[in-house]
Amino acid sequence: MTSTATRRHAAPRASFRDPDGLGYRPGxxxxxxxxxxxxxxxxxxxxxxLVVGLGAFAPKVEANLSGAGWQADGSESVAVRELxxxxxxxxxxxxxxxxxxxxxxxxxEGRGQEVIDEVSALLGDEPRIADVIAPQPGASLSEDGSTAxxxxxAGADPNDMVxxxxxxxxxxxxxxxxxxxxxxxxxxxxxxxxxxxxxEAMLKSEMVSWPVTLAILVIAFGALVAAGLPLILTLAGLxxxxxxxxxxxxxxxxxxxxxNFAMMFALALGIDYALFLVVRFRAARMGHHxxxxxxxxxxxxxxxxxxxxxxxxxxxxxSAVMLVPSPSFRSMAGGIMLAVVFVLAATLTLxxxxxFVLDHRINKLALKWVHTGEHRSARFAAWGERLWKxxxxxxxxxxxxxxxxxxxxxxxxxxxxxxQVLPEEAxxxxxxxxxQEAFGDGAPGTLQVVADRTDAEASYDVLSSDxxxxxxxxAQPAADGSGxxxxxxxxxxxxxxxxxxxxxxxxxxxxxxxxLVGGAAVENLDLKAxxxxxxxxxxxxxxxxxxxxxxxxxxxxxxSLLGTLASLLSTAAAFGVARLVFQEGIGAxxxxxxxxGFLDAWAPVFxxxxxxxxxxxxxxxxxxxxxxxxxxxxxxxxxxxxxxxxSGRVIFAAGAVMVAVFFTFALSGPLPPKEMGIxxxxxxxxxxxLVRLVLLPVMLRLSGRAAWWTPRWLTRVLPRxxxxxx
Numbered sequence: 001m002t003s004t005a006t007r008r009h010a011a012p013r014a015s016f017r018d019p020d021g022l023g024y025r026p027g028x029x030x031x032x033x034x035x036x037x038x039x040x041x042x043x044x045x046x047x048x049x050l051v052v053g054l055g056a057f058a059p060k061v062e063a064n065l066s067g068a069g070w071q072a073d074g075s076e077s078v079a080v081r082e083l084x085x086x087x088x089x090x091x092x093x094x095x096x097x098x099x100x101x102x103x104x105x106x107x108x109e110g111r112g113q114e115v116i117d118e119v120s121a122l123l124g125d126e127p128r129i130a131d132v133i134a135p136q137p138g139a140s141l142s143e144d145g146s147t148a149x150x151x152x153x154a155g156a157d158p159n160d161m162v163x164x165x166x167x168x169x170x171x172x173x174x175x176x177x178x179x180x181x182x183x184x185x186x187x188x189x190x191x192x193x194x195x196x197x198x199x200e201a202m203l204k205s206e207m208v209s210w211p212v213t214l215a216i217l218v219i220a221f222g223a224l225v226a227a228g229l230p231l232i233l234t235l236a237g238l239x240x241x242x243x244x245x246x247x248x249x250x251x252x253x254x255x256x257x258x259x260n261f262a263m264m265f266a267l268a269l270g271i272d273y274a275l276f277l278v279v280r281f282r283a284a285r286m287g288h289h290x291x292x293x294x295x296x297x298x299x300x301x302x303x304x305x306x307x308x309x310x311x312x313x314x315x316x317x318x319s320a321v322m323l324v325p326s327p328s329f330r331s332m333a334g335g336i337m338l339a340v341v342f343v344l345a346a347t348l349t350l351x352x353x354x355x356f357v358l359d360h361r362i363n364k365l366a367l368k369w370v371h372t373g374e375h376r377s378a379r380f381a382a383w384g385e386r387l388w389k390x391x392x393x394x395x396x397x398x399x400x401x402x403x404x405x406x407x408x409x410x411x412x413x414x415x416x417x418x419x420q421v422l423p424e425e426a427x428x429x430x431x432x433x434x435x436q437e438a439f440g441d442g443a444p445g446t447l448q449v450v451a452d453r454t455d456a457e458a459s460y461d462v463l464s465s466d467x468x469x470x471x472x473x474x475a476q477p478a479a480d481g482s483g484x485x486x487x488x489x490x491x492x493x494x495x496x497x498x499x500x501x502x503x504x505x506x507x508x509x510x511x512x513x514x515x516l517v518g519g520a521a522v523e524n525l526d527l528k529a530x531x532x533x534x535x536x537x538x539x540x541x542x543x544x545x546x547x548x549x550x551x552x553x554x555x556x557x558x559x560s561l562l563g564t565l566a567s568l569l570s571t572a573a574a575f576g577v578a579r580l581v582f583q584e585g586i587g588a589x590x591x592x593x594x595x596x597g598f599l600d601a602w603a604p605v606f607x608x609x610x611x612x613x614x615x616x617x618x619x620x621x622x623x624x625x626x627x628x629x630x631x632x633x634x635x636x637x638x639x640x641x642x643x644x645x646x647s648g649r650v651i652f653a654a655g656a657v658m659v660a661v662f663f664t665f666a667l668s669g670p671l672p673p674k675e676m677g678i679x680x681x682x683x684x685x686x687x688x689x690l691v692r693l694v695l696l697p698v699m700l701r702l703s704g705r706a707a708w709w710t711p712r713w714l715t716r717v718l719p720r721x722x723x724x725x726x
Contacts (some may be wrong), residue, residue: 024394033300069327072530080518087478090130090153093520099431104179130155147438165192185431208665220653224365234270237343258335306624311344319612327443380648384641395698406572416524418496445495445521455512466502495521505508567615574683628723655688
């Protein structure tokens with residue numbers, strides 16, 4: 001194979017201006033890298049303005065971003081909530097319920113009544129709360145008189161009601177004492193308490209993951225300065241994206257989860273990208289003894305191109321989540337995509353500048369092995385040779401492991417999160433349990449039915465005669481003269497019981513045509529139905545777009561198809577493990593969570609897009625390197641072995657970093673971050689170490705030259721993209 005140094009002295013293919021003495025005409029990304037080195041102050045200034053300007057808004061992320069949005073837009077339950085907010089004093093699913101419980105005598109006497117009055121006054125002073133409804137005998141006052149519920153109607157949208165819950169819950173809980181307990185609950189409090197616990201857990205996980213990540217990078221790079229670059233670059237991208245989300249939230253509500261996911265995903269992905277570029281730059285400077293500018297041009301034309309294509313693949317995969325008609329999903333996907341854009345921009349503009357300026361100083365505080373095996377790893381080359389000699393044995397072994405782990409996915413059950421996602425001491429959970437004990441299992445999931453006044457009696461009869469309903473409250477006429485009535489019905493089962501879905505379906509079929517069924521629990525059911533409907537579409541779009549991007553990048557149909565299908569194996573295996581852990585409860589005590597008996601319904605569609613994005617990230621890294629070697633040599637063996645020798649160590653280190661980042665989230669308090677950490681961590685572990693370093697190279701070996709064959713008609717259609725340098 002011709003070396004870079006040899007090619008540099010070869011006769012140029014055509015005359016061109018070469019003021020930088022590169023010896024060849026670089027590609028678009030190579031020219032970008034060279035441009036950055038000539039405009040150092042401008043590049044640094046723009047990034048300084050971005051980080052400082054947008055970073056000024058970043059501390060407001062926690063307070064400004066919303067916590068709700070978990071709904072199926074256009075669904076019947078959302079229509080009920082909107083009607084209840086407008087016409088029934090805010091008695092909607094987003095209303096706040098304040099549970100006042102007496103441990104000593106009736107709650108409506110003595111100190112208990114004083115507390116109820118104080119609660120009502122406190123709620124009445126909040127302008128975002130509509131009607132405040134005192135406890136009503138037979139409805140919100142328990143039979144034994146020990147538990148009362150003060151209802152604070154929603155006078156604002158669900159996101160603002162979560163903020164109201166944030167602001168008031170401390171004052172409300174402070175009224176407890178002298179045998180009286182005050183616990184605000186309801187959907188708004190649930191999200192408030194969950195977001196609080198989730199944020200605390202995420203920050204704790206970040207604090208653990210950063211030093212672990214730095215340690216892995218130091219081992220991978222052999223130098224502290226080089227290891228710190230990916231973290232600094234990623235931090236710059238995260239600060240800019242956090243500030244951007246705050247500004248976007250002024251126009252469109254953004255879920256706080258968007259920032260939580262963006263922090264984790266961008267950290268892992270940003271380190272991957274920086275790792276790939278830094279390794280290639282050091283190889284060019286230390287291996288080929290090129291000038292700094294030549295090294296930047298080569299790095300950007302090879303590793304930079306792979307990073308750009310990888311980033312586009314990630315963005316395409318996540319964009320498919322936008323097909324789910326739910327504000328929370330769209331804002332989460334949008335938040336991650338924004339963070340990826342900033343990290344990608346920093347990697348392709350700021351990182352080349354830093355590498356150029358630091359040059360050999362990147363190896364400061366180096367370990368003793370820093371000058372050995374900079375780009376081509378002898379160990380991974382030997383591993384490639386072993387796979388070349390025994391492809392069937394290694395391929396079958398990895399395939400069997402993946403299929404065994406994937407098998408449990410066939411019995412995977414999903415449902416919307418239950419109250420168990422909250423810590424036991426959380427106000428919303430304590431109040432939920434008190435309501436359930438005082439008013440029945442289904443009381444926290446009370447159904448709301450809005451109907452025309454003329455259908456009030458018929459609706460009441462259907463509700464009261466249904467076997468799934470424990471009790472129905474009299475119809476409440478609308479206060480705005482709209483001619484509507486609101487009926488509230490308590491189910492016989494807990495809101496997370498699958499039987500509730502059957503009851504709701506039956507009621508929707510039996511109730512008069514004007515009747516709409518809603519309530520917090522029904523909103524969850526409608527969102528799950530929407531997710532079940534959207535998941536196949538999202539998966540299909542992700543697979544199709546992922547394949548097309550690989551096809552454009554590699555210009556080779558067979559290996560693009562195999563690379564796409566291989567990504568499905570690690571994804572299925574990750575969800576198989578998720579079923580064993582979260583549905584069956586294996587390891588629940590070790591990980592410190594209470595099994596719900598199912599996986600949260602949002603996990604399949606959202607995690608699939610994230611896992612596939614990461615899997616394709618590694619696919620692009622490996623196959624771009626293989627294509628580079630094949631373009632130079634035309635030898636399938638050199639393409640397979642060379643790709644492992646040159647990118648295997650980067651994939652291994654990047655995979656280790658991602659696994660460390662994701663698994664730290666498995667140590668978080670609330671259940672959803674644990675699901676995220678376990679599912680993504682297992683997926684990366686399997687994908688990086690079994691699929692990309694074993695199965696995909698075996699596919700290259702078995703397919704030989706056919707892996708890189710392109711029909712003539714396809715060559716004419718696709719844009720020409722090459723990875724060989726010079």
